[in-house]
Amino acid sequence: MVILETMSLQRKLEILSDAAKYDVACTSSGVDRKGNSLGMGNSVACGICHTFSADGRCISLLKVLYTNECIFDCKYCANRASNDIVRASFTPEELSELTMEFYRRNYIEGLFLSSGILISPNHTMELIIETVRRLRQLHHFNGYIHCKAIPGADPALIELLGWYTDRMSINLELPTAESLKQLAPHKNRKNILKPIRQVQIGKKLFTDYKGVTPYSDRPVMQAVNVLTDTAGLPDLTGMTDSVGMAISNGISDGRPEPIAASVNDNSYKDNDIKDIIRTGSSLAPYHNRPATKRSFVPAGQSTQMIVGATDESDYQIMAVAEALYRNFDLKRVFYSAFMNVNQDPRLPSTEDGPPLLREHRLYQADWLIRFYGFTINELLDERRQNFNLLLDPKCDWALSHLDRFPVEINRADYHTLLRVPGIGTISAQRIITARKSAALDFEDLKRLGVVLKRAVYFITCKGRMMYPVKLDEDFISRQLLAVKERLPFGIEKDLTYKQLSIFDDANFKLANHDLVGGFLITGS
Amino acid sequence: MKNKRIYLCDNSIDGIFTAIYLAWSSRYGHSNIKIEEKYEGSKFANIELFAEYIVVDTDYNLSKKVADSIKKKISEEAYEMVCRVALSYYEGKADLIYRFLILAFAVGPTITERLSNEIVNRMFRLDRNVGREAHHLLGFIRFSQHADGLLISVIRPKNDVLTLVTPHFADRLSQEKFIIYDENRKLASIHIPGRQWILAQLPKLEQEKLDEIWGIDDEYSNLWKIFFKSIAIKERTNPKLQRNNLPLRYRSYMTEFKI
Ligand code: SF4
Numbered sequence: 001m002v003i004l005e006t007m008s009l010q011r012k013l014e015i016l017s018d019a020a021k022y023d024v025a026c027t028s029s030g031v032d033r034k035g036n037s038l039g040m041g042n043s044v045a046c047g048i049c050h051t052f053s054a055d056g057r058c059i060s061l062l063k064v065l066y067t068n069e070c071i072f073d074c075k076y077c078a079n080r081a082s083n084d085i086v087r088a089s090f091t092p093e094e095l096s097e098l099t100m101e102f103y104r105r106n107y108i109e110g111l112f113l114s115s116g117i118l119i120s121p122n123h124t125m126e127l128i129i130e131t132v133r134r135l136r137q138l139h140h141f142n143g144y145i146h147c148k149a150i151p152g153a154d155p156a157l158i159e160l161l162g163w164y165t166d167r168m169s170i171n172l173e174l175p176t177a178e179s180l181k182q183l184a185p186h187k188n189r190k191n192i193l194k195p196i197r198q199v200q201i202g203k204k205l206f207t208d209y210k211g212v213t214p215y216s217d218r219p220v221m222q223a224v225n226v227l228t229d230t231a232g233l234p235d236l237t238g239m240t241d242s243v244g245m246a247i248s249n250g251i252s253d254g255r256p257e258p259i260a261a262s263v264n265d266n267s268y269k270d271n272d273i274k275d276i277i278r279t280g281s282s283l284a285p286y287h288n289r290p291a292t293k294r295s296f297v298p299a300g301q302s303t304q305m306i307v308g309a310t311d312e313s314d315y316q317i318m319a320v321a322e323a324l325y326r327n328f329d330l331k332r333v334f335y336s337a338f339m340n341v342n343q344d345p346r347l348p349s350t351e352d353g354p355p356l357l358r359e360h361r362l363y364q365a366d367w368l369i370r371f372y373g374f375t376i377n378e379l380l381d382e383r384r385q386n387f388n389l390l391l392d393p394k395c396d397w398a399l400s401h402l403d404r405f406p407v408e409i410n411r412a413d414y415h416t417l418l419r420v421p422g423i424g425t426i427s428a429q430r431i432i433t434a435r436k437s438a439a440l441d442f443e444d445l446k447r448l449g450v451v452l453k454r455a456v457y458f459i460t461c462k463g464r465m466m467y468p469v470k471l472d473e474d475f476i477s478r479q480l481l482a483v484k485e486r487l488p489f490g491i492e493k494d495l496t497y498k499q500l501s502i503f504d505d506a507n508f509k510l511a512n513h514d515l516v517g518g519f520l521i522t523g524s
Numbered sequence: 525m526k527n528k529r530i531y532l533c534d535n536s537i538d539g540i541f542t543a544i545y546l547a548w549s550s551r552y553g554h555s556n557i558k559i560e561e562k563y564e565g566s567k568f569a570n571i572e573l574f575a576e577y578i579v580v581d582t583d584y585n586l587s588k589k590v591a592d593s594i595k596k597k598i599s600e601e602a603y604e605m606v607c608r609v610a611l612s613y614y615e616g617k618a619d620l621i622y623r624f625l626i627l628a629f630a631v632g633p634t635i636t637e638r639l640s641n642e643i644v645n646r647m648f649r650l651d652r653n654v655g656r657e658a659h660h661l662l663g664f665i666r667f668s669q670h671a672d673g674l675l676i677s678v679i680r681p682k683n684d685v686l687t688l689v690t691p692h693f694a695d696r697l698s699q700e701k702f703i704i705y706d707e708n709r710k711l712a713s714i715h716i717p718g719r720q721w722i723l724a725q726l727p728k729l730e731q732e733k734l735d736e737i738w739g740i741d742d743e744y745s746n747l748w749k750i751f752f753k754s755i756a757i758k759e760r761t762n763p764k765l766q767r768n769n770l771p772l773r774y775r776s777y778m779t780e781f782k783i
Contacts, residue, residue: 009747010746013750013751013754018755021757035698040697040699040700042695044662046659050664051664052769053757054763054766055757055766058769059755064751102744102747104669104697105745106693107666109663143696430639437637440640444640447639447640
């Protein structure tokens, strides 16, 4: 291992931002907070992009690792202990000042801090906390902070971090406990889910509470007991067995029970919640909540899963995501196409590029679940475990539910409109508003932002379809495939024959050679 | 048939409102009236031969009357929309606002929902254009640090968005002295801690002077360039996507694109 004792700040920044570049959760949205007369900074709920890097991604936050040292050896990670790379660490002073000076010049919205594990999870967490404590208390920084919590750190430290940050994330890393064991031998599912649960409970508990009472007068932790006893979170019944197992295995490391039960599970409560309740860590130098009037993790928590390093299906991944939204109140789940950065022969090769199109389909499905009222069981099931790579999940769903179409634009309710391909949340709202003053026709829909090329097969205006079309699955799929889908830049390139072969596994039902050929021409 | 009557007004919300007030109360008939905002240099470019020109002096009392009745009889939302459209770079916005208001006073508060109407739709699109640029600039503005900690930023926006972006920075950087200079309009907003920020018309600055103001590099601007470079994923370099998200015109005053 190479350790440079006197490394310049430039060099550190170079190493530690390079090491953070694959992290996807760089959004600063979620809180609206005015500036104050004391310090610097505010926060805007819709989020602000400050620049776009050469790969075209938005830069909103100073995204760095605190350190790329690591005692763990996760197979997918460039910082794993077994790699021989240059290591660097910031100091809390350096990093807090850097953040302030960047913020003043309007380079960033705030800080997104992740880290390798230096010496121990607790030690690392203390350094991270000291950094954000300096920002909040010394510099009176009022902008956005997103921190990764280190799995395995003391619950008291997790809570303390929560009082300083806007968003916290604890990465699930892999969809099942089995995969986690394989690829991240030093992590375990419980150590990941426990802090996620702790933050969820904390958020509920502290809704109106600002961190002004000392840590020792906590009314808090008895309440945790109450909550864990009564937390009637929906379980995963209705989930097919294999997926249900996958998720529950994740939680209890082998014992098949649904996520929700884990909180009420006695052994879990006795051992683990007690950990959470335990008073301030002896390792923690801070026994007080920050004396500033801040609320607890106001922007909620997010997590990230790596896609394509292990062989879970889209169905399994999305079922886990859905459970996280429903049962753990997560704000966002991020999906990260696997890149074999270590060229580790034990992991899938990504020589032809990471599975970006698959990642994109997962994000689309995630969107449908969060904003369009879909459930994962409507989109995929036991027999069809993966998304159709050629069509977006909504078109794909509509095609297999043609009996529900066409819908009448001037009558259908909001939720029905949302399910029409080519109509999004904004255009659906506009339709509802605009049709109050006059019955709408196809011409009007264009102006309201409806993508008619997709929508025409599924709607009527004043009882008429735009063209006489037969509601026939083959016909419509052919038409829809001919409409070039607007994929995020950079993804088109990834549509190669190699990926098309995945369709066989994915039960690709439009196995029409002409179509596939035609698509390849437009898509590549 | 009556001669066309053209009201020439200042290119500002008050100028446009004053003209609207005068045009309306003249009872000359909406279809015989046109309102034009004045542009530097292009004043008589499209002069209409048989029209009667009336040069309008901005009158804040009249302007306020128009503003009040929009808020009262139409809606706060419509008022804000009109104000943003008045900041647009679109030539002909004064007459568009006039047509919109004729319609809006007849229809009432629901006017902003009538997106399928041609005029409302155009207002909506201009409004969005102005709003978008202002929103972009909240992120793309760069300050450089000068003697005494003074922060200076230079921008060249298409639309006149200074009044839309400054409040954000006055809130965010309440303890800082800063100037945001709109080079296209020679207009600057100036903030001093503890006071209300102000707008000031500045004389044209020499390019040299501008470069000097803008060209300052310090430790942190260099660190920022380092960060900007190393955060990109080299294998996924994608100038087209970058350009799509961050149009070239913004880059001339962004630290990380300066060589
Ligand atoms: S703990 Fe984090 S930094 Fe360390 S090897 Fe695992 S993923 Fe990498």
